[in-house]
Amino acid sequence: MKMRRKDREVTEIRELMKIIEQCKICRIAMQDQDGLYIVPVNFGYLYLNNQLVIYFHSAREGRKIAALQENSAVAFEMDCEHRLITADVACQYGYSFKSIIGNGRAFFVHDVEEKKIAMFELMKHQTGQNFSFDEHMVDCVSVLKIVVDHFTGKEQGDVAPGIK
Numbered sequence: 001m002k003m004r005r006k007d008r009e010v011t012e013i014r015e016l017m018k019i020i021e022q023c024k025i026c027r028i029a030m031q032d033q034d035g036l037y038i039v040p041v042n043f044g045y046l047y048l049n050n051q052l053v054i055y056f057h058s059a060r061e062g063r064k065i066a067a068l069q070e071n072s073a074v075a076f077e078m079d080c081e082h083r084l085i086t087a088d089v090a091c092q093y094g095y096s097f098k099s100i101i102g103n104g105r106a107f108f109v110h111d112v113e114e115k116k117i118a119m120f121e122l123m124k125h126q127t128g129q130n131f132s133f134d135e136h137m138v139d140c141v142s143v144l145k146i147v148v149d150h151f152t153g154k155e156q157g158d159v160a161p162g163i164k
Contacts, residue, residue, distance in 0.1 A: 102151025
């Protein structure tokens, strides 16, 4: 799918990674027998060999786990740098932000070493600190990864919509 407002699209991978680094919450959308379901999660990520992988952890059961066991297709969204753009007229107000949206497949991580890497990346991204994890620590949670098929970035700057 192509972005309607090409003037707001972020295409450079370096800039896309800067946006992801600034975002701390990722909203993951999935579908189950009850319908669409979206949930915010803390996340970590790796970008290697032109492949974005998003890691998150979860309790071992619940709607999210059941939905992903049933259907691994997901969409995701993250945003940051929110700021109200004021104006003299109500219709000229706007909002400044940066965002990433995409889709991919969610997979349960079972390998202990990959679970440790996932948790390391999650905590590094959230806190800026390095933590180590033992087998018992990662065995207490479900660890999942989204292998991203496609993602785009968008930046709405300091100019209110319709004003240039």
